[in-house]
Amino acid sequence: MAFKMSVQDYKGKINEVEVGKGEKAFKLGGTGTMAFYDFDGDTGNAPKVGIEILDIAPEEWIPSLQELYKDVAVNPVEWAKYVEKEFNPDFICLRFLGADPNGLDKSPEACGEIAKAVVEAITVPLVIAGTGNHDKDAKVFEKVAASVEGHNCLILAATEENYKAVGAAAGLAYGQKVGAESSVDINLAKQLNVLLGQLGVKYEDVIMHIGCSSVGYGFEYLISTIDRIRLAALGQNDKTLQMPIITPVSFETWNVKESIAEVEDAPEWGDREERGIGMEISTAASIMAVGADAVIVRHPKSLETIKSFVEALA
Template sequence: MSVQKSKGKVQEVEIGKGEKAIKIGGENVIPFYDFDGDIGNSPKLGIEILDVYPEDWVDSLKELYKDVADNPVEWAKFVEKEIKPDFICLRFKGADPNELDKSPEECAEVAKAVAEAISLPLVIAGTNNHEKDAKLFEKVAPAVQGHNCLFLSATEENYKAVGAGVALAYDHKLGAESSVDINLAKQLNVLLTQLGVKGEDIVMNVGNSAVGYGFEYLVSTVDRIRLALFNQNDKTLQMPIITPVSFETWNVKESMADENDVPEWGSREDRGISMEISTAASVITVGSNAVVLRHPKSLEVMKKFVSELH
């Protein structure tokens, strides 16, 4: 059998500390092509929690988390003990200026308490307001120093503040978020490394969408990034990729439409899980090294998917 040799290799990045720390990346072939080379570390699966009560989540999840959803620390401990993902993603929805506009200082206290309460690696996601996230991460990063967290994400608008305040000052890992374009992903990686952030401290977040919503652009972007690395050894694209799948899949009409409005669509919960699994499986198959999920059933299916393919 003919074997295709790769010129490049995905950088291995470690998140977390101790026995539960995870490594992502490390492959020098396209996903699961173990007959062509080293497939590196298995894709890692995280579960999303919020800093506020999840008002708009499906009823079954609110029921599952009813005793802990008002307290991010207890919520994180519950997820670690009962649901057992590879990592936890704490998303600061309450800090959003359009939500409760919580102060960076308050969020820093929450992040510190969560990081100290769990042994799983912690991924910290902001509000998607680039200006607020820069201020938020500046306070959260020192509060969780020593826990080797991954922060999502630095963008072209705030990369200087986030890069300096997260990776350079406190040795955390940094997500480089671009908008579904290989050249934008490359440019942001170059800007961050010129700032002084080490390549091995960067994880790319190259965009996110649910299947059926421009998803082919995301898939082709991830594919092009990986092929540019493997075939041309493009060092500016050697970082592993994380995709926060749940941030998008639960916000599309198929996952949100009320059962009374579209009874023929069936259970809202089942629809959301299907969107999440379809998206996660597809993006892992094309090259994402880690995904964030919301529903425990999605995690269960994806664990089986990864274990049988890797």
């Protein structure tokens, strides 16, 4: 008897969400099965890989990255243009650390001007991340969303604390995509999506950021959460969870001890830069294998490796 492979047939499908404008715009999602399971059905759009830049000089980054960007890091526009030309990411993530109230505390208006200059200087889609301070981010994202109107950016992210302000500005007033950020919990992710929907933001304009951790740091809980979200979205046809997922890997992996410990303090761990790259690649590949539709990395070597990983599997 000829072998007949068993196929898992799902009821649901992940929404397709387009980010960016022009020839390099891309769609996330569209899958009707688990990540890379092409033997079960349509895997939709291939995952995308973006690279992180800041609105200020990266003084906390490792020396090799500071050296790489020394001629452009004082100007976000030049930095973005350099990254696009030299490394060819699928998108660029502009992170507004300079707006942090505990740092330079840049005004929302200044952030809006920077975002506008950056998005007009590049051809790849732009993802815009904030400070992590929910109150300040709400004010920053309102100005930023207005300044990049017409460019279909992803604003990362609306949280339970500020979703009304961010959702109204980005998703309703200025036609951007909204990142819905929760804390590694399927119920919290679902609740935030429902709240954005009740606000009037279309589910087709939402991309989930359900949290992130580095491999070895409660990572199995993150993986199981994404598994549960995808199984509910596909198997139970739960439309409140059928959004693509983006994971800002670099925000976490370059802060753990394996990445930041000096060689003098842990000589047995080897070169600091290689350790950081290894943590970033391991985390990004693992999170993609379980369902992330896009990841954000920091090191160009990580970008190159993960793009090759996607090309080999997608």
